[in-house]
Amino acid sequence: MFRNVMPRYEVLSQDAMATLDAGWRRLLTEVGVQFASPRALELFRAAGQRVEDETVFLDPDFVLEQVAKAPREFDVAARNPANSIHIGGDAMAFGAVYGPPFVREGDVRRDATMADFRAFAKLAQSFPVLDSAGGVVCEPNDTPLDSRHLDMTLALQTLTDKIYMGNVVSGVNARDTIEMSSILFGGRDLIERAPATISLINCNSPLRWDDRMLESLIEYCEAAQPVVLTPFILMGAMSPVTIPAALVQQITEALSGIALAQLVRPGCPVIFGSFLSNIDMQSGSPTFGTPESGIGLLCTGQIARHFGLPFRSGGAMTSSQVPDAQAGYEALMTLMPTFLAGANWVMHSAGWLEGGLVAGYEKFVVDVELVQMLREEFTPLEIDEASLAFDAHVEVGHGGHFLGAMHTMERFRTCFYRPLLSSSENYERWMRGGGADAATRATRIYQQKLADYEAPPLDDAIREELEAFVTRRRAELGD
């Protein structure tokens, strides 16, 4: 997996950090955070925190004590050990888009189906640069609502041999995910020792955790499965319009969730989550790839390190409806800060379109190219005497060219990044080839990848046990 050993780009001064620190302490103490779960409220009450109705007024130092129980870094196991990942430090792991109810293929935008889900899982498996298909890579609208988490988890477990995310729609779904993971990995005790899932617990920002998310959090934490505590902030709607206020709110929300996770199971792996962008103040529409989201991301990395926590942020976000120039630059406007900030767990790395409502096949290819390019760009140069190629200058001379130089011949296959999608064909050649733009070329690439896909091997007994589990649970759930 990728290790980002380049410098972090830090933009908050010590004074700024102190102001933010005072801010979250005050917000936590005076406004508090709502937890819509009797179990959560009971845990906080038992730990000596003030609880009024559903609101918990947390002592900041108590919260920091809980945060200190979380590991700074941890591993998540894939069924193919070569694909297991490390979360934290300089490690960066990349998962595909999460949550879209629609898909876009070329000019067609339509409801996502289970076939789409499977196709995207195959694509995620096919590109080594992705560490995971994520979780809900798109919503399989043609499957029954109550049991589709079983279909999705089975698809992720069988079509990929990479790590996958747990379902969080309810505590029931979380339990099913844990049971299926126990089957795949050989028992619950094994996954408790070496976590096999990551699950996304979103805050109902501002300052409220809802019941189903909390049910899921509790299930996963009891099983020692990592949870990503994510404030879900579109500035102007779910937070004040000022970035510092959004950062303070983000800290307050994330740390409150992390404190709960540690009360459920001390030492449970957690990730400081961030989903931070803004709305268009004229239309109220969410916007992505904005300057504000870029700044927020850079700050979030610095903040997470301040608390000694791995963090989740970034991705290839865009508001664009199609994989056009806007989709390209907005995706990179988020992905570049993702690397500069050294995000550890990067959701929405591939396929995000139309504000996350659409999983785009072509956009998936665009984004894989971007992640590949950035991994190359964030690899330190090796600068030594040999790299200076003095002899090549002697060989080539003034005004010459290096195409045939010995130094070039020895390195030409690997010296530069080789694009997946980008074209540098000259105009005449490009026109002879049909004059295809990036989106059109992306169609060919994903279709070829799907045609070439090979399922990773899986023990038949395990596959049968998983399928039997799904069949039984589907019946129990009435679907």
Added chain:
Amino acid sequence: MFRNVMPRYEVLSQDAMATLDAGWRRLLTEVGVQFASPRALELFRAAGQRVEDETVFLDPDFVLEQVAKAPREFDVAARNPANSIHIGGDAMAFGAVYGPPFVREGDVRRDATMADFRAFAKLAQSFPVLDSAGGVVCEPNDTPLDSRHLDMTLALQTLTDKIYMGNVVSGVNARDTIEMSSILFGGRDLIERAPATISLINCNSPLRWDDRMLESLIEYCEAAQPVVLTPFILMGAMSPVTIPAALVQQITEALSGIALAQLVRPGCPVIFGSFLSNIDMQSGSPTFGTPESGIGLLCTGQIARHFGLPFRSGGAMTSSQVPDAQAGYEALMTLMPTFLAGANWVMHSAGWLEGGLVAGYEKFVVDVELVQMLREEFTPLEIDEASLAFDAHVEVGHGGHFLGAMHTMERFRTCFYRPLLSSSENYERWMRGGGADAATRATRIYQQKLADYEAPPLDDAIREELEAFVTRRRAELGD
């Protein structure tokens, strides 16, 4: 103009810098640099440097003495003083694309004309984010070759009131540019005191300066007009394939040119230039917006600061043939490091397409959006108590929304960047509006800008004198 007071992103260690330092010293001393100009060779010989045929073997310490004579920062005057710029320090100035023989409008790619040149000059004038139309914003192929520098300079002087670049095709053209600038600004003594042009002197990399470029350099430096000494490096062709080698070569070339400039006129303003990308090793095509070019750009900024020189780099480069997703991400793949490195003079900021062969109308709009966004992103946050919006949290409460909060109402007009091109319309609304992608919307934007264009006022007597000069010189040149 824009001041980038955000931190610089520096990626070279002290050890790496020392290795590069040893490298350029050796290259300069042992391989030397060719100067195809008797005058240049004479200046170097007179200064005690070893000259063999056209090759000058330069003493590195002598070169550094010359470099130390150049100002670290300087101003360039525009005829509208509000548009004058500062070069160096934390200032960043942006000029449009330079040099394309072709233009692209929608689906049409064709030879550029003088009408295109004028249209792009008007666009550069119309977007405040651009400090200059640059110089050869496109090649006016329908005008006579020998006198087109007069037409271009006149267009830049009259259609814009921003700074402009000098023509460098020959010493004759440079002299004409200087004379026209003297007319516009009220005399040669005035422009010698407050420079009115910037001129691009490209190296014929590797390690050779050609005669016409040197003639131009000498003319401009004698008139105390700033020159940008630019190694023109596509790694694999004009330099070895290793980035450190390209960096060493770039230092060698740039410093050798800067030394000459200081010999011509000590204290003449200079800019450490960089045009650094790579070729595709399969096809030999130039590629832009690559990871290698991004790394090179970050290193170049650090190197220029090491020598105490302002630097030129970056822009909105792409290999893409059309303003598609690739064009969007490649442009940003260069522009983001441009800001991270704090480039002082950013050429090719708008309109660059197809490896610089094409000036794209739609691409121009895409790039203006990118520069605008990055200027916003590279503006430091103000973090104080008021920015934390504590009262807004008290007003809104848990799980509420901030759309109607007092804090929001007071700030909603200016709180977020307002896009020029990007759309966040929801799908239904976007489809009702015709489902236009970014390129299609860009067409409308540039056409509207041209329709709205108003020429900046210019004294009639000056205009007449400029026109008379052009008429006279055109006749003298036989066109």
